[in-house]
Amino acid sequence: MFDYLIVGAGFAGSVLAERLAAGSDKKVLICDKRPHIGGNAYDHYNEAGILVHKYGPHIFHTNSRDVCEYLSRFTEWRPYQHRVRASVDGQIVPIPINLDTINKLYGLNLTSFEVEDFFKKVAEPREQIRTSEDVVVSKVGRELYEKFFRSYTRKQWGLDPSELDASVTSRVPTRTNRDDRYFTDTYQAMPLHGYTRMFENMLDHPNIKILLNCDYQEIEKEIPYKQMIYTGPVDTYFDYCYGRLPYRSLEFKHETHDVAVYQQAPVVNYPNEHLYTRVTEFKYLTGQEHPKTSIVYEFPRSEGDAYYPVPRRENAELYAKYKALAEVTPRVHFVGRLATYKYYNMDQIVAQALTVYGKLTSAKRKEAAVRVGNNGHHPPVKDEPLRRELILTQ
Numbered sequence: 001m002f003d004y005l006i007v008g009a010g011f012a013g014s015v016l017a018e019r020l021a022a023g024s025d026k027k028v029l030i031c032d033k034r035p036h037i038g039g040n041a042y043d044h045y046n047e048a049g050i051l052v053h054k055y056g057p058h059i060f061h062t063n064s065r066d067v068c069e070y071l072s073r074f075t076e077w078r079p080y081q082h083r084v085r086a087s088v089d090g091q092i093v094p095i096p097i098n099l100d101t102i103n104k105l106y107g108l109n110l111t112s113f114e115v116e117d118f119f120k121k122v123a124e125p126r127e128q129i130r131t132s133e134d135v136v137v138s139k140v141g142r143e144l145y146e147k148f149f150r151s152y153t154r155k156q157w158g159l160d161p162s163e164l165d166a167s168v169t170s171r172v173p174t175r176t177n178r179d180d181r182y183f184t185d186t187y188q189a190m191p192l193h194g195y196t197r198m199f200e201n202m203l204d205h206p207n208i209k210i211l212l213n214c215d216y217q218e219i220e221k222e223i224p225y226k227q228m229i230y231t232g233p234v235d236t237y238f239d240y241c242y243g244r245l246p247y248r249s250l251e252f253k254h255e256t257h258d259v260a261v262y263q264q265a266p267v268v269n270y271p272n273e274h275l276y277t278r279v280t281e282f283k284y285l286t287g288q289e290h291p292k293t294s295i296v297y298e299f300p301r302s303e304g305d306a307y308y309p310v311p312r313r314e315n316a317e318l319y320a321k322y323k324a325l326a327e328v329t330p331r332v333h334f335v336g337r338l339a340t341y342k343y344y345n346m347d348q349i350v351a352q353a354l355t356v357y358g359k360l361t362s363a364k365r366k367e368a369a370v371r372v373g374n375n376g377h378h379p380p381v382k383d384e385p386l387r388r389e390l391i392l393t394q
Contacts, residue, residue, distance in 0.1 A: 001224045002209075006030040007216040008231030010039020011346055012336030014202050015070075015353035016229050021207035024361055029223065030203070031211040037203060040307065041195040041346065048256045050282060050294040051194055055307075056252060057267060057280040057296075058195060061185040062347030068187045070354065074201035077189035078287050082182040085265040087272065088147050092264050095148060096182065097140060098175040105147075116176045132161035132169040139174050152271035156300050157248060157310060165311035167343070182267075190285055229356075231336035233306050234322045242321045245341060246312075249304030253297040262293045275299055309341045316341075333360070 003026035006013045013030055014037065020026040036042050040055040059082045062068060086095040093101045099115050102108060110118060122141030126134045132153060136145045145161075149169055153161045161169060173184075181188075191198045203210060211219070220228075230237055235245040253276075266284035270276060276297040283293050309315070319341040326334045335356050337344045344352065 001226070002027050002029045003226050004028045004229055005216065005220065005223070005225040005227075006229045006231070008032055008039065008336065009034075009037040009199070009203070009210065009212075010231060010336065011041065011349040012231040012339075012353045013229065014038075014199055015350055016335065016357055017208050018074075018202045018205065019354065019357040020360070021205045023357070025207065027207050027209075029209045029211065029225065031214040031216050031219065033213070033215050035213050036196070037210065037212070038196050038199040041199075043194045043196050046254070046256065046294055048290070048292050048294065050256065050290050050292065051286045051288055052254060052282045052294050052296065053195075053280075053285075054252070056250060056298055057282075057285060058346060059183070059188075059285070060190060060346060061183040061188045062345075063186045064347055064351055065187070066354070067347045067350045070350065071198065075198040076192040078192045079188070080190045080285065080287070081188050082267075082285075083180055083265050084182045084267045084269060084278075086148060086269040092268065094180040095269055096173050096175055097144060097148065098180060099178050100180065112176045119174065119176070129166050132164040132166055135166045135169045136161070148271050150271075151273070152269060152277060155275075155277050157308075158300065158302055159310070159312075163312065165313070165316075167311050190287075194286070226331065228332045230332055230334050231339050233338045234319070234326060234334055234341060237332075237334075237339075238322060238325055241325075242318060245318055245322070246310040246315055247306035247338070248308040248310060249301040250307050251299040251301050251304065253299065254294065255296070256292055256294045258292055260291060260293060262295050306338055309337065309343055311343065 004017075004020055006017050006028060009017075009030050009032040013032075017028045017030045021028050032039075034042075036044075041053070041058045042055065043051055043053045043058075046052050059080075061082070084095050085092045088105065091104060093104050095101070099110065099112055102115050102118060103110055119140055122143065123139055124137045124141055126138045129135055129138060132149075133145065136149045150161055153159075153164065153168065157164055157168070233245065233247065235242070261283075262281050263279060267278050267280045269278045276299050278298050279295055280298075281293055281295045282288075283290060309319075322341070326332070333356060334340060335353055336349055340352075
């Protein structure tokens with residue numbers, strides 16, 4: 001008898017498996033339809049011996065010290081600050097838009113103060129910010145919106161920015177200085193030996209059993225368990241009883257080139273007529289030294305594995321129906337991006353999983369307190385010290 005059947009071996013499932021097994025001495029079975037652990041963060045060495053991210057670039061960044069300290073139990077870190085460029089008007093320029101972007105794009109020599117005035121002149125204020133188009137146009141005007149955002153967003157989501165929630169483009173700031181980092185979080189780093197090694201360490205516990213190439217529906221009636229943690233698409237779990245929730249998918253085209261460096265930056269966005277949205281070169285991310293290099297093209301798709309919930313009001317309303325159903329489903333806990341239909345970064349999923357673990361153990365403590373009141377026996381308390389020091393840049 002397993003205490004928990006966990007569906008999905010990505011961040012949400014793996015963090016909860018580790019905590020329940022190591023922190024609460026629970027017996028856990030974790031299963032995944034894919035042939036590997038790590039979910040979309042899975043990385044591996046390709047035929048050329050280059051470490052690549054199978055499902056596109058995964059960059060770790062967070063402002064949460066708790067999340068960093070937790071993950072540092074399972075990996076050392078390589079300091080890394082992510083930089084992205086965009087191919088616009090035949091030039092490769094920084095994105096998010098900053099001072100250098102404007103100067104290079106328009107052949108100007110503005111200062112930070114002058115570029116602030118530039119943005120004010122071209123901006124088209126909105127009384128209310130409802131859509132992703134509103135977010136960008138109100139900050140940088142129509143021309144820059146068309147150059148950097150509209151086509152990219154339409155490719156990525158299959159919808160015009162005017163049809164998407166403001167949260168999509170509000171994730172990308174606009175800067176008046178020369179800071180060309182994509183993220184400004186306190187902690188930015190990459191797992192020194194890759195994400196898969198980190199997940200292997202996380203799941204290396206005698207209380208954890210792993211089944212790969214396995215759909216949970218094949219085993220849930222055959223293997224006894226007390227509770228389930230489900231991290232897949234919430235509408236799938238309920239057999240689409242209210243209809244399908246829209247998700248966006250991706251197709252990846254990996255290539256290895258016989259050169260040491262392929263492009264000018266770790267990621268180059270293509271907000272234009274190209275069918276792909278961006279190209280990633282992995283050696284920038286991993287720091288690996290190799291005479292060859294590997295890249296990946298990303299092609300957004302409407303069909304395929306679910307990657308991104310589509311943030312629109314009508315989708316949120318449909319999800320609310322599934323959420324209400326999930327909340328009254330006994331012995332099943334819905335965790336993660338797909339199960340809660342929200343675009344989370346990796347650190348946010350880790351934080352959510354740790355929060356869910358806290359609620360599960362809190363509920364158990366309350367049950368135990370009742371038992372203590374009845375028989376005077378106190379349940380054991382277990383916790384684990386940090387296994388590695390936090391090695392991150394601030």
